[in-house]
Amino acid sequence: MAEFPERYEVPDDEATLEHVRLKHLASARDPKTFSILKEVGVESGWRCLVAGAGAGTVSAWLAEQVGEEGEVWSCDIDLQFHDQMPANVKVMQHDHAQDDLPENYFSLIHARAVLQHIPERDEVLDKFIASLVPGAVLVVEEGHFEAFASQPLPEPYATMHKVVCSGATTPWRDPDLGNKMLAKMAERGLIDLDLTGDVWAMRPGESAGEWWFLALERAGPMLISAGIITEEQFKEAMEQARNPNMVMLSTLSVATWGRKP
Numbered sequence: 496m497a498e499f500p501e502r503y504e505v506p507d508d509e510a511t512l513e514h515v516r517l518k519h520l521a522s523a524r525d526p527k528t529f530s531i532l533k534e535v536g537v538e539s540g541w542r543c544l545v546a547g548a549g550a551g552t553v554s555a556w557l558a559e560q561v562g563e564e565g566e567v568w569s570c571d572i573d574l575q576f577h578d579q580m581p582a583n584v585k586v587m588q589h590d591h592a593q594d595d596l597p598e599n600y601f602s603l604i605h606a607r608a609v610l611q612h613i614p615e616r617d618e619v620l621d622k623f624i625a626s627l628v629p630g631a632v633l634v635v636e637e638g639h640f641e642a643f644a645s646q647p648l649p650e651p652y653a654t655m656h657k658v659v660c661s662g663a664t665t666p667w668r669d670p671d672l673g674n675k676m677l678a679k680m681a682e683r684g685l686i687d688l689d690l691t692g693d694v695w696a697m698r699p700g701e702s703a704g705e706w707w708f709l710a711l712e713r714a715g716p717m718l719i720s721a722g723i724i725t726e727e728q729f730k731e732a733m734e735q736a737r738n739p740n741m742v743m744l745s746t747l748s749v750a751t752w753g754r755k756p
């Protein structure tokens with residue numbers, strides 16, 4: 496019987512699905528991430544940390560920006576989906592909740608869709624800031640699920656969608672962290688705070704939609720075990736999600752950044 500996991504983890508039988516999902520997340524979000532990082536300004540020779548790097552596409556892009564004199568630490572608790580990287584990228588198995596980082600070391604830290612999954616997110620933020628050199632930048636991209644969850648959608652898809660949006664299948668998750676990051680950075684004394692947000696149309700068969708529809712597919716067995724939906728409802732909901740006419744509003748994605756004084 497599938498059970499709700501206690502922390503972020505990918506069981507072996509879900510690995511293929513999760514790998515495809517991570518690739519979709521990266522191709523849907525990388526163009527926006529790269530334009531934000533260009534706006535922040537990444538320089539040759541910088542030391543960067545990519546937290547919870549997933550497939551490592553942001554790490555590979557940063558490696559090009561910082562050049563041979565720079566370095567990128569591409570860290571994730573689970574490296575099974577991480578791509579091959581150029582020589583200036585240090586790929587590290589690292590648990591941000593447990594493991595230490597060097598103090599006063601990085602010029603830039605980037606974390607996308609990661610802190611929402613770590614219950615100790617406040618302590619992790621403190622660690623990130625301690626590991627920045629003065630003047631360095633922290634960029635955090637997180638979602639906000641409220642409007643995404645409450646948009647009108649057909650049943651039974653709507654029920655399944657709402658439950659997964661609420662983080663109820665993963666009680667340690669904060670799906671609405673996106674609108675809290677500005678306050679969290681201000682509380683910690685970061686300066687030059689700024690943010691940008693965006694929404695988009697989600698459709699099946701496109702990365703912009705599949706990163707989510709595959710998350711629902713992963714959550715299905717847990718929802719059935721918990722008695723939230725039946726197997727028939729799950730099947731029907733996934734047919735609705737994959738209907739070629741399906742189009743829906745995405746989450747709000749909020750990128751927030753600030754500089755260590």
Ligand SMILES: C[S@@+](CC[C@H](N)C(=O)[O-])C[C@H]1O[C@@H](n2cnc3c(N)ncnc32)[C@H](O)[C@@H]1O
Nearest residue numbers: 503547548549571572573590591592607608609
């Ligand atoms: C939704 S994925 C995002 C991946 C990548 N940042 C992206 O946007 O393409 C979340 C990632 O965070 C990683 N993760 C979750 N908890 C972590 C932890 N405690 N320490 C390091 N990585 C973690 C997962 O393994 C996964 O790769």
